[in-house]
Amino acid sequence: MTDTVERRALTREQLLSVYRTMRAIREFEERVHAEFATGEIPGFVHLYAGEEASAVGVCSNLDDRDTIASTHRGHGHCIAKGVDVSEMMAEIYGRRTGSCHGKGGSMHIADLSKGMLGANGIVGGGPPLICGTALAAKLKGTGGVSVAFFGDGASNQGTTLESMNLASVWNLPAIFVAENNGYAETTSSTWSVASDNIADRAAGFGMPGVIVDGFDFFAVHEAASEAIARAREGGGPTLLEMKFTRYFGHFEGDQQTYRAGEVEHARAELDCLKRFADRVTETGDLTQADLDAADAEVTATIDRAVDEAKAAPLPAETDLLTDVYVRY
Amino acid sequence: MSDAVVGVVANPLSGRDIRRLVTQASVFPTAEKANMIQRMLTAFGAVGVQRVLLSTDLGGISSAVFRAIERRRGQDGRWPEVEFLDGQPIRQTAQDTVDAVRRMVAAGAQVIVCLGGDGTARVTASAAGDVPMLALSTGTNNTFPAVREATVAGLAAGLVATGTVPADGVATRAKLLEARVGDRAETALIDVAVSTERHVGSRAVWDPATLTQLFCAFAEPDAIGLSSILGQLFPVSRRETHGVTARIAAGAAQQVLAPIAPGLVVPVGVSEIEPMQPGSVHSVGARAGVIAVDGERELTFEPGEQPTVQLRADGPLCVDVPAVLAASARLGLLRRPPMPGAQPGFPRTDRLGGAT
Numbered sequence: 123m124t125d126t127v128e129r130r131a132l133t134r135e136q137l138l139s140v141y142r143t144m145r146a147i148r149e150f151e152e153r154v155h156a157e158f159a160t161g162e163i164p165g166f167v168h169l170y171a172g173e174e175a176s177a178v179g180v181c182s183n184l185d186d187r188d189t190i191a192s193t194h195r196g197h198g199h200c201i202a203k204g205v206d207v208s209e210m211m212a213e214i215y216g217r218r219t220g221s222c223h224g225k226g227g228s229m230h231i232a233d234l235s236k237g238m239l240g241a242n243g244i245v246g247g248g249p250p251l252i253c254g255t256a257l258a259a260k261l262k263g264t265g266g267v268s269v270a271f272f273g274d275g276a277s278n279q280g281t282t283l284e285s286m287n288l289a290s291v292w293n294l295p296a297i298f299v300a301e302n303n304g305y306a307e308t309t310s311s312t313w314s315v316a317s318d319n320i321a322d323r324a325a326g327f328g329m330p331g332v333i334v335d336g337f338d339f340f341a342v343h344e345a346a347s348e349a350i351a352r353a354r355e356g357g358g359p360t361l362l363e364m365k366f367t368r369y370f371g372h373f374e375g376d377q378q379t380y381r382a383g384e385v386e387h388a389r390a391e392l393d394c395l396k397r398f399a400d401r402v403t404e405t406g407d408l409t410q411a412d413l414d415a416a417d418a419e420v421t422a423t424i425d426r427a428v429d430e431a432k433a434a435p436l437p438a439e440t441d442l443l444t445d446v447y448v449r450y
Numbered sequence: 451m452s453d454a455v456v457g458v459v460a461n462p463l464s465g466r467d468i469r470r471l472v473t474q475a476s477v478f479p480t481a482e483k484a485n486m487i488q489r490m491l492t493a494f495g496a497v498g499v500q501r502v503l504l505s506t507d508l509g510g511i512s513s514a515v516f517r518a519i520e521r522r523r524g525q526d527g528r529w530p531e532v533e534f535l536d537g538q539p540i541r542q543t544a545q546d547t548v549d550a551v552r553r554m555v556a557a558g559a560q561v562i563v564c565l566g567g568d569g570t571a572r573v574t575a576s577a578a579g580d581v582p583m584l585a586l587s588t589g590t591n592n593t594f595p596a597v598r599e600a601t602v603a604g605l606a607a608g609l610v611a612t613g614t615v616p617a618d619g620v621a622t623r624a625k626l627l628e629a630r631v632g633d634r635a636e637t638a639l640i641d642v643a644v645s646t647e648r649h650v651g652s653r654a655v656w657d658p659a660t661l662t663q664l665f666c667a668f669a670e671p672d673a674i675g676l677s678s679i680l681g682q683l684f685p686v687s688r689r690e691t692h693g694v695t696a697r698i699a700a701g702a703a704q705q706v707l708a709p710i711a712p713g714l715v716v717p718v719g720v721s722e723i724e725p726m727q728p729g730s731v732h733s734v735g736a737r738a739g740v741i742a743v744d745g746e747r748e749l750t751f752e753p754g755e756q757p758t759v760q761l762r763a764d765g766p767l768c769v770d771v772p773a774v775l776a777a778s779a780r781l782g783l784l785r786r787p788p789m790p791g792a793q794p795g796f797p798r799t800d801r802l803g804g805a806t
Contacts, residue, residue: 131648318480318510321466325477333466340649345468352471360471365542383539405648405738405752 132343137407140182140339142416144174144395147198149424150207151370154197154214157428158374164216165227170198172337172369172385175394176301177202179342180269180362183350187266189237189255191248193301194229195368196241199271205233211427217434223445224437245306246279248272249298253285256294267295267353275306277320286327286361295353297346298361301336303368308380321363329359336364337392340401366392453500454612456530457554457581458487459547459574461566462509464589468652473713478588483565484514486586486600490563491515493604495528497784498612503557505550506536544573551577560611561769563603568594568675568744572639575624575766582610582621584769590654590712591675591745594639598771605784606774614783620773624765625667625693625728629741631749631757638743639766641666641677642759643698645747646739653746656711658718661698662736665726665759669694675745679708684723693726693761697735711745726761733758 132140151171158167170177173195181190181202192199200210205221213220214228221231232240239251252268259266276282277300289296300320304311317323324331332349335341342364349360367388371378402408465478487504494502506512512534519532535553540546547564551574554562561582564574567589574583584607585595596603609615627638644663645655655661655676668688669680680686683706684694702719709715726732734741734757741749741757751757778784 312508312510312513318462318508319466321470322477322480324470325479330471331466331477332468332471333463334468334652338651340651341653344649344651345471348468348471387539387541401649401750404750 134407136182137402138412138416140178141395141398141402141408141413142420143182143202144178144339144398145416145420146207146423147171147174147177147201148395149420150197150201150211150427153424153428155370155374162432163214165229166373167214167228168195168373169368169370170195172367172388172393173301173303173364174198175339175342175398176299176336176364176366177271179339180271180297180299180346182343183346184237184267184269186237187259187264188268189239189252189266190269190271191239191251192241192271193248193273193276194241194243194245195273195301196229196231200231200233200238200241203238204236205231205238207423208427208430209233211424211431212434215431215434216436217431218437218441219430219434223441225441225445246272246276246281249276249282249285252296253288253292253294256289256296257292259295260292265354267297267350269297269299271299271301273306274300274302274304274311274315274320275309277302277315277323278306283323286323286329286359289359290327290329293356293358295356296359297349297353298359300361300363302363302365304384305372305380307372308376310380319363321361324361327361329361331361331363333363333365336366337388337394337397339394339398452558454498454608455501455503455557455559456494456499456607456611457503457551457557457559457562458490459505459550459554459562459564459570460487460507460511461547461564461570461589462507462511463542464566464570467590467654469590469654469656469711469713472654472656473711475590475712480510481514483511483588484518486565486588487511487515488518489600490604490607491529491532492527493601494530494608494611497605497608497614499530499608502530502532503554503559504532504534505547506534506540507546508540508542544569547573548577555579555581560613560617561607563607564595566595567591568640569746571595572637572744575626575639576637578766580767582617582767582769584771593670593673593675593677594744596771602775603771606769606771609774609778609783610769615774615777615781617767617769620770620777621767622689622770623763624688624768625691626762626765627665627667627693627743628760628762629743629749629757630760631741631751631755634749636741636743636748639667640673640675640744641669643676643742643745644734644736644739644757645742646736647747648738648740648750650740650747650750653748654711655742655745655747656714658698658710658716659700661718662739663695663734664698665693665695665732665761667693667761667765674709674712676710676742678710679706679718679720680723682706682708683720684725686725691728691763694723695726695732695759696723697721728761728763731758731760
């Protein structure tokens with residue numbers, strides 16, 4: 123039993139890394155929010171600010187054996203799984219130096235070398251993918267675990283429900299992370315999700331379903347640690363439901379006439395970065411100076427990423443037919 | 451005489467925490483919570499409750515009751531008027547329960563029924579003041595709330611709220627534990643545990659290796675949860691005035707097998723068991739860690755802070771359901787006048803099995 127606590131005990135270095143990653147996601151998103159308004163970024167962007175504790179709380183339990191599948195709101199998952207932020211920024215700007223050579227954009231950032239199967243424009247597109255990688259990990263005996271992040275909208279999709287069924291039937295090392303930020307685009311999840319709590323659906327698939335305070339890194343990390351350890355040991359899939367709020371609209375440009383006051387309350391009272399900073403300085407694990415240094419480092423990294431992205435070339439006509447087919 | 455009013459607060463998040471994952475704790479469906487409220491409404495209506503104040507939530511309980519009221523037809527029996535306590539922001543935290551209970555107290559509820567586990571009962575008690583509460587189990591760990599049919603609980607709550615059975619004889623004052631770290635304080639209805647965990651995290655406590663100290667307001671031999679540790683070694687009933695405290699350590703000479711969470715029966719090492727007297731203040735021995743109230747981590751403390759735990763006699767007033775219905779039987783409160791033409795003292799065999 124003691125090993126459960128040891129497994130999730132975080133060293134000073136790990137706590138600093140967690141903070142740096144959550145801060146990097148926040149800074150990345152705040153910056154994309156500002157840059158998108160200038161009109162230089164093509165396509166749509168959906169920002170993850172406010173939800174950082176979910177991506178980082180889950181992915182800080184993962185290693186190179188593990189894979190994740192993401193959503194249209196994928197920047198946070200990418201950063202948490204270790205995708206290079208400069209390549210990500212270049213991808214969002216549609217540049218040749220991007221993670222997918224500028225041909226994917228925000229909703230298709232992928233980096234298989236990091237186990238990041240891709241952001242995904244298809245709502246509910248991720249869960250079937252992780253059933254595949256989880257099956258591969260199980261058959262090859264790698265000990266790898268696969269995680270699908272999806273939203274409250276995707277929780278109503280057949281693909282998600284079928285995947286949970288399959289994962290349970292095949293007893294896969296698969297974790298389903300429902301990121302319930304309250305709205306599928308503009309539709310309230312309290313209206314559209316018949317069971318109200320997405321976690322309740324787990325019972326129908328014979329797996330544990332747990333509701334987690336998605337604003338609290340330590341709560342997410344603990345729940346994910348238990349679910350992932352269980353999956354690695356052959357215990358099968360788990361459904362975790364994160365409850366929180368996104369700080370920006372569904373997409374940049376969303377007028378958000380369907381909600382009022384939630385974001386202000388969350389930013390002031392619940393913010394994951396603020397809570398994490400308060401806690402680790404209270405325990406003495408980190409000092410304010412440590413956090414300030416991390417902030418400065420992150421800001422510099424994001425500044426550099428934006429500058430490099432803007433300076434990088436667009437894909438050329440000759441790039442049009444590259445990366446279209448894959449030879450196995 | 452003023453209206454008979456009952457408050458009903460239901461926690462949409464009870465029975466949903468990490469214990470579903472780390473143990474095999476029960477899942478209490480939202481639909482059943484809503485059904486329980488409807489069964490209570492029937493009982494309230496039958497004994498003359500005029501008004502029910504119902505908490506609102508984003509978990510689907512209040513909306514299901516709302517839909518049920520809309521669908522009701524004349525022959526379904528009388529339900530009281532139901533007032534939904536909306537209009538305040540719902541945060542999906544324990545504060546929602548506190549807000550709802552405070553509004554019920556302010557609106558003159560004579561009884562407050564809460565649906566949840568030990569955590570929900572604890573939060574309800576903290577806001578109920580001197581209004582008698584009745585805790586029904588729909589949560590994970592259920593030592594304080596009763597596992598009881600809601601219809602029967604509804605009859606008892608209704609008989610007390612209408613004044614048909616005076617609260618004096620059938621509501622008992624529970625004990626309370628107060629844990630204090632500087633100016634932060636939390637109360638517990640059953641137990642306060644000191645854990646070496648560093649953070650509040652997912653709140654639940656399920657690893658005995660992290661425990662160092664335990665304080666119990668009562669410790670029953672048939673309890674579920676942390677109080678079960680002392681329930682087998684030094685039982686203390688709810689009615690006794692004292693409590694009990696002990697040190698917990700894996701290597702202690704005294705070992706006991708205890709169901710410390712649903713689905714978890716583990717050996718626990720115990721030493722230095724001693725009674726707690728009301729009012730006496732006990733120090734927490736650990737340098738840093740987390741204090742759990744009724745099995746849920748709530749208060750962190752750091753070196754230099756010296757947490758204390760005190761047993762108090764002024765806990766919530768709790769409706770004793772069997773006592774209410776025994777009083778009702780004794781006084782014949784649920785007897786009704788015979789149907790016209792019936793023979794007094796004989797069962798009305800002409801009606802048995804028939805539709806009424």
